[in-house]
Amino acid sequence: QTVVTQEPSFSVSPGGTATLTCGLSSGSVSSNHYPSWYQQTPGQAPRTLIYRTNTRSSGVPDRFSGSILGNKAALTITGAQADDESDYYCVLYMGSGILVFGGGTKLTVL
């Protein structure tokens, strides 16, 4: 069974750039996996950031962007702020009606 991989943790300095990735244990991620990205703070429901690889959800600042980098989907956060400190999840469409979330990345801003 293919696993969706994410960095368990990532640190970025305030004002810096963080690129979080979403890969596959076997194979490459492409736009045909329709990657989407979600932000979650403790005790809250997830918030949608990016869908269909690179489309920002309504109200999401343009500091957040999505792309395919090499063989992975990527979420780039520029000008990192303290309130960006959250868990970030990607989800991929694997075909045959099946979607799989990555394990999530805990982003620290310090």
Added chain:
Amino acid sequence: EVQLVESGGGLVQPGGSLRLSCAASGFTFSSYWMHWVRQAPGKGLVWVSRINSDGSSTSYADSVKGRFTISRDNAKNTLYLQMNSLRAEDMAVYYCTRDLGPRGYSGYDYWGQGTLVTVSS
């Protein structure tokens, strides 16, 4: 305003059953694919199931296939998840989500606040 409100969670014994509901409002429910996503305490998000707009097409994660059934009542604007043969590993907050696109895999734009299912004897 789009709202998704889950209910039906609670404490159930291993092997028991529970039915979750998600009441939708603020949009044309019958036009959207809907999903259930869960999150065990302290763990990550896990996709559970999805259903198309008229209820004729469903799919499930392997971990729940054969035990859970997703359904919807478009007249009542409500999504359901019937959970049978519950196990300790099914204990989680269950979220209902609305799919963005016409084919059920575009990503989600709205999430409910979740309902907690506790499986314990």
